[in-house]
Amino acid sequence: MKFLVCISNVPDTTTKITFTPDNKEFNKAGVQFVINPWDEYALTRAIELKEAQGSGSVTVLNVGEADTEPNIRKALAIGADDAIRVNAAPKDAWFVAQQIAHYAKEGGYDVILMGKESIDYNGFQVHGMVGELLGIPTVAPAMKLDMSGNTATLEREIEGGKEIVEVNTPFVASCQQPMCEPRIPNMRGIMTARTKPLKVVEAVGEGAATSVAEYALPPKKQGVKLIPAENAGELIKLLRNEAKVI
Amino acid sequence: MSVLVVVECDKGEVKKSSLEVASYGAQVAQALGTTATAVAVGEATEANLAQLGEQGITKVLFDNEPRLKDFVNGAYTKLIAAAAQQEQSQVIVLANSNIGASVGSRLAVRLKASLATNVVELPKIEGGQFTVKRGAFSGKAFADMVLSGERKIIAVKKNSIEAQHNAGQTAQVEAFSAQLSDADFADAPKQVVMQDQAGGILLPEADKVVSGGRGMKGPENWHLIEELATALGAATACSKPVSDVDWRPHHEHVGQTGITVSPNLYIACGISGAIQHLAGVNSSKVIVVINKDPEAPFFKAADYGIVGDVFEVLPKLTQAVKELG
Ligand SMILES: Cc1cc2nc3c(=O)[nH]c(=O)nc-3n(C[C@H](O)[C@H](O)[C@H](O)COP(=O)(O)OP(=O)(O)OC[C@H]3O[C@@H](n4cnc5c(N)ncnc54)[C@H](O)[C@@H]3O)c2cc1C
Ligand SMILES: Cc1cc2nc3c(=O)[nH]c(=O)nc-3n(C[C@H](O)[C@H](O)[C@H](O)COP(=O)(O)OP(=O)(O)OC[C@H]3O[C@@H](n4cnc5c(N)ncnc54)[C@H](O)[C@@H]3O)c2cc1C
Numbered sequence: 303m304k305f306l307v308c309i310s311n312v313p314d315t316t317t318k319i320t321f322t323p324d325n326k327e328f329n330k331a332g333v334q335f336v337i338n339p340w341d342e343y344a345l346t347r348a349i350e351l352k353e354a355q356g357s358g359s360v361t362v363l364n365v366g367e368a369d370t371e372p373n374i375r376k377a378l379a380i381g382a383d384d385a386i387r388v389n390a391a392p393k394d395a396w397f398v399a400q401q402i403a404h405y406a407k408e409g410g411y412d413v414i415l416m417g418k419e420s421i422d423y424n425g426f427q428v429h430g431m432v433g434e435l436l437g438i439p440t441v442a443p444a445m446k447l448d449m450s451g452n453t454a455t456l457e458r459e460i461e462g463g464k465e466i467v468e469v470n471t472p473f474v475a476s477c478q479q480p481m482c483e484p485r486i487p488n489m490r491g492i493m494t495a496r497t498k499p500l501k502v503v504e505a506v507g508e509g510a511a512t513s514v515a516e517y518a519l520p521p522k523k524q525g526v527k528l529i530p531a532e533n534a535g536e537l538i539k540l541l542r543n544e545a546k547v548i
Numbered sequence: 549m550s551v552l553v554v555v556e557c558d559k560g561e562v563k564k565s566s567l568e569v570a571s572y573g574a575q576v577a578q579a580l581g582t583t584a585t586a587v588a589v590g591e592a593t594e595a596n597l598a599q600l601g602e603q604g605i606t607k608v609l610f611d612n613e614p615r616l617k618d619f620v621n622g623a624y625t626k627l628i629a630a631a632a633q634q635e636q637s638q639v640i641v642l643a644n645s646n647i648g649a650s651v652g653s654r655l656a657v658r659l660k661a662s663l664a665t666n667v668v669e670l671p672k673i674e675g676g677q678f679t680v681k682r683g684a685f686s687g688k689a690f691a692d693m694v695l696s697g698e699r700k701i702i703a704v705k706k707n708s709i710e711a712q713h714n715a716g717q718t719a720q721v722e723a724f725s726a727q728l729s730d731a732d733f734a735d736a737p738k739q740v741v742m743q744d745q746a747g748g749i750l751l752p753e754a755d756k757v758v759s760g761g762r763g764m765k766g767p768e769n770w771h772l773i774e775e776l777a778t779a780l781g782a783a784t785a786c787s788k789p790v791s792d793v794d795w796r797p798h799h800e801h802v803g804q805t806g807i808t809v810s811p812n813l814y815i816a817c818g819i820s821g822a823i824q825h826l827a828g829v830n831s832s833k834v835i836v837v838i839n840k841d842p843e844a845p846f847f848k849a850a851d852y853g854i855v856g857d858v859f860e861v862l863p864k865l866t867q868a869v870k871e872l873g
Contacts, residue, residue, distance in 0.1 A: 315804050315824045319688040328685075339805045395663070396656070421686045421804055424666050426644075430621075430653025439735045440621060442650050445798070458737070459799065460619055460646055462558075462750040465737035479805070480798045511662040515679055515692040520830060526837070526847050531856025535868030537836065540852060542872060545834045547813040548756070548780060 303358040303449070303471070305348040306411035308402050308428070309377055310338040310392075310420045311370040321517045328422070328517070337373050340417025342380075342484035344477040348415050349381040349485070351449050359383045361409065365392045365401045371500070379487035379495035387502050393510035395423070399431030400507035407436060412471040413454070418443040418478040429476040439469045442476040550585045551577040552637035553605065554628055556647055557592035564753055565643045565704075567603055567711035572670065572704050573641040574604025574712070579673055580639070585609060586719065587631040589624050589647070591617045594721045601717035609634075609724035615733050618740055619647050623732040625654045630726035632659060637699075639678075644703040645752070652703050662697035668708040668831075671695075678702075686804040686827040706752065707810045707833075743799065751800060754783035756813040757832075759802065761787040761825075763818020763839065763858055767795040772862040773817060779869040785809065787819050803828035818858045821846025838862070 313319070314334040322329050337345070348360045362377040364370050365388040374385045386409075388401040406414050419426035426442075433440030445464065446457035456475060458465045487495070529537045541548045553573035555566040562570075570586060577584040583606040588597055597608040609631050616623060628651060632640055640655065642648040644666050656663035668690070669681040678700050684691040695702075751757065758777040760770065770784075777784045784800060791801040802809050804827040814832035818839060819825060826849050829835065837850040840857050847853050854861050 313685075315827075318823075319685045321689075395653075399657075423684055423691075424686060426649040426665055427653035427656070427663055430650055431657050434625075434654040434657035440650065440654070441735075443646060458646075460740075461563075461752045463740060463742035465619065466739040466741070467735060467737050469735055479801075511656075511695075511697050512664065513694045513696070515694050517684070518690045518692075520688070520690065523835075523849060523851065526850040526853045528853050528855065531854050531861055534854055534856070534861045534864035535871075537852055537854060538865060538868035538872060541813065541834070541836070545813075545851065547834050548869070548872075 303352070303355055303413060304409065304411045305352060305358065305360045306406050306409065306414045307341070307345045307348050307360060307362045307377070307382065308414070308416040309341040309345065309362050309364050309373065310417065311335050311364060311366050311373050312338045312420055312422045315339065315421065319519070325516045325518065326514070335370070335373060337376060338417050338420050340419065340421070340478055343479060343481045344415035344417055345377055345380055345382065346484045347447055347477060347482045348413070350482060351447070355449070361386060361411070363388070363402060363405060365390060365398045367391055374500060375495050376487060378498045378500070379491040380485050381491060384499040385501070387500060388505055389502050390505035394512045395425040395427045396431060396511040397507070397509060399428050399435060401505055402428065403432045403435035404506045405503065406432070414472065414474045416474070416476050418476050429474050433474040436472070438472050438474060440474040440476070441467055441469060443478045444475040444481065445478060446481055447475060447477070550583045550606070550635045550637060551580065551639045551641065552628070552632050552635055553584055553586045554640065554642035554648070554651070555586045555588050555600065556643060556645065557588055557590035557596070559591055560593040560596055562592070562596055562600065563643070564711070565645060565706045568706065568709055569641055569643050569704050570600050570603035570605050571712045572709055575670055576639055576641065578604070583607070585631070585635050585637070587628055587724070589616060589627065597721050598718045601719040602713045602715060603711060604714065604717075605719040608719045608721045610721050611724050611726055611728070613728055615736065618737050620733050620736045621650050621654065622735050623728050624651045625658065626728060626732050627726040628655060629658055631724065639699070640701045642701070642703050644705045648703045652701050656701050659699050660697065661699035661701045662695035663701045663703070664693050664695055665703040667702050667704050670709065671702070683831065687808055687830050688827055705810065707812070743797070749781065749783040751783040751785055751809065752807060754809070755811050756780050756782035757785050757809055757811045758782045758815045758817065759785035759787070759819060760790060760817045761819030762789050764790070769859070770796070772858065776815070776862055776866045776869065779866050782813070787825055816846055817862060819846060820844050821849060
């Protein structure tokens with residue numbers, strides 16, 4: 303079975319977010335980029351399923367410029383077999399989805415996995431766009447994924463519970479915890495990753511459907527009002543009479 | 549040309565987040581000089597749908613197909629696309645929920661629309677162009693996003709705008725059929741399993757949240773969190789390490805890699821306030837922190853704080869809530 307895992311290159315979760323002086327762009331200076339944490343679930347689960355099947359392949363795909371290659375190599379070190387980089391700045395979800403759908407179709411992949419959402423732009427929308435472009439089902443967000451032949455059984459999170467869903471290949475799933483324990487690269491993986499194929503291809507399709515006019519940071523808190531622990535009950539009165547939230 | 553609003557229903561009731569979505573849609577309609585029509589998904593009743601008039605909805609389209617009770621991506625997408633076509637809607641508003649995102653992203657492609665998720669304010673409308681404010685960087689920032697397409701789909705984040713209640717107004721409920729066939733239900737769930745929620749309050753829908761971290765020391769102490777939550781009518785939540793070691797279920801984990809919540813009140817008990825945790829909670833209106841370490845970073849993001857031992861403070865808070873009556 304052929305797995306395609308889409309990985310997004312995002313600022314490390316500890317990053318303090320700042321913008322360029324005109325507030326029009328994210329300030330990348332000094333920022334460490336990582337594989338989107340949710341995509342690590344997709345990647346590890348694809349590798350586990352391939353290993354369980356004893357055959358097949360795991361390809362990672364990223365839409366990004368050359369500076370994303372260290373993280374693509376990291377995905378290869380974790381255990382993907384080969385990689386595709388669509389050489390373009392990811393302008394928005396619609397642009398990215400067109401690239402994924404095009405190269406997924408071209409490569410004839412059976413299972414397309416991605417993360418629940420990117421932790422930078424928080425779109426939570428690439429999955430559905432790719433599914434719709436290819437005319438195949440999407441399951442989002444998936445907490446569990448098992449395969450038996452061409453049939454996948456997934457647990458899909460819904461508000462307040464979960465649905466057990468069965469779909470046949472090809473399909474798209476966007477992954478989240480507790481699907482698996484994400485793997486980290488080992489020494490052997492890092493050595494072999496250097497020689498695994500990484501194909502660079504050109505972008506296709508239409509441009510973006512959205513753009514950002516301006517970014518802003520959330521308003522600062524006024525400062526904390528401390529209540530002595532002995533008078534803890536006083537807090538409840540403040541929440542009712544001052545903050546008016548209870 | 550009316551604005552189409554997707555309302556999610558559960559056990560006959562319109563979800564609170566969908567009341568907000570309905571109000572949002574009605575206000576956009578007013579700004580555009582048109583009306584707002586709702587289309588219902590999930591288990592709905594006509595009587596409750598008619599009450600959407602209070603949120604400013606004029607008409608509700610209701611497909612009485614019983615299989616629409618559970619979320620089915622294919623069928624919901626087709627139903628909403630058919631409603632949008634009948635109403636010639638250029639603007640579709642839905643909740644930024646798992647259902648909203650699943651359906652909204654497919655609709656964006658099918659209807660060739662610009663999609664904005666995670667939206668926190670009403671749009672600025674100039675000519676045919678909408679600019680919407682949306683959360684970005686997992687709660688660490690906002691982006692003003694321009695939707696340039698002729699059609700727009702907006703997914704509204706919970707608790708971002710207030711649901712309006714114009715008492716006495718009713719919406720007209722109309723039978724609607726999207727002519728759904730078996731093929732549209734191909735991805736119907738085999739089974740739906742609902743969680744046992746403390747006091748029946750779902751975390752993503754909750755107004756108040758009581759959350760515990762590693763400072764709670766172990767699952768055997770969670771009754772302290774639950775007792776305060778029950779007294780307040782709050783949902784319970786936890787930090788990531790707590791769910792990683794299975795003290796609490798994964799669906800309670802909030803933060804950058806868990807769920808993002810934006811309640812009116814968030815009470816953090818024995819949580820240090822790591823940047824990844826704050827990302828998931830910092831759009832809460834009021835944050836209370838209880839931590840024995842006065843240097844805990846969470847105090848910098850808090851409105852109220854108690855420097856003290858959770859095991860002593862929590863029972864006092866529960867008692868004080870009960871005394872409020
Ligand atoms: C208005 C706007 C402006 C942006 N500007 C820039 C910019 O200037 N520079 C920049 O680098 N990025 C930029 N981005 C981010 C980039 O376009 C995102 O990769 C894209 O929007 C998808 O993010 P999302 O949050 O919508 O995806 P989601 O739907 O949240 O992502 C879900 C999953 O899709 C997959 N995925 C997402 N992005 C990619 C990708 N690029 N390659 C492969 N798989 C992917 C991942 O598996 C991810 O977990 C911008 C995004 C937006 C919305
Ligand atoms: C990629 C990545 C993603 C992450 N995503 C998330 C996420 O989504 N959500 C999340 O929560 N974390 C996330 N984390 C983890 C995060 O960095 C922190 O490790 C975590 O939030 C700490 O949890 P905690 O506050 O419960 O525990 P700790 O940091 O151990 O804090 C425990 C606190 O309890 C206090 N305490 C101890 N005993 C008492 C007592 N008796 N009374 C009162 N206070 C007491 C201590 O002073 C301390 O401040 C992520 C980390 C990474 C690397």
